[in-house]
Amino acid sequence: MDDYPLLDVFWSxxxxxxxxxxxFLLVKIVNDVFRDHGLSGWGKAGWLLLCVLLPFVGVLVYVVARGPDMTRRDAERARASEAAFQDYVRRTTRTAPSGPAAPVRDRADELARLERLRDGGALTEAEFQRATAKLPA
Known part of the structure; x- marks a missing residue:
């Protein structure tokens, strides 16, 4: 260990x-180049060629030239992903099967479902009354 001083370890x-x-920055830039729909195919090829042939210069020039747009595109993708997730959750909880593990439905929706079952003949009046008594207030 004497051959490699502590300061050299820290420096390494x-x-x-x-x-x-x-x-990490190079991977993020390559990812951004491929995901940018406003950039033409030749533009993408040019940026990738610059980042491969002159990596340090290419990354530096890309960050200076397109850094603010890169941040904006990341934020837009995050918002779109969050909106898609929220939409999925809304659609899934509305159509979830009833049961002990199912999410609680709105009382009015559940009452309307029970009335349809009663009117269709699937429930008797006594079963309908018992089911409505079990609905949360």
């Missing part, structure tokens, strides 16, 4: 973590 760790951060 510093450069290693900078290298890891640069790789």
């Amino acid at each position: 760790m510093f450069w290693f973590f900078l290298w890891i951060m640069w790789i």
Whole structure:
């Protein structure tokens, strides 16, 4: 261990973590290039070529030239993903089967369902009364 002083260990760790951060940034940029619908095919090819042939210069130029737009696109994707998830949750909870593990439905929806079953002959009047008595207030 005497051959490698402690300061050299710290210095090596510093450069290693900078290298890891640069790789992360390069992957993020390549991902952004492919996801940008406003960029033409030739534009995408040009940015990728620049980032592959001159990696440090390409990443630096991309961040300076398109950094603010990259942030805006990330935020828009996050909002769209959240909206799609919320829509999925709304659709799923409305059509969930009834049972002990099912989400609680709105009282009016459940009452309307019971009335349809009674009117269709699937429930007798006594069964309808018992079911409505069990509905949460």
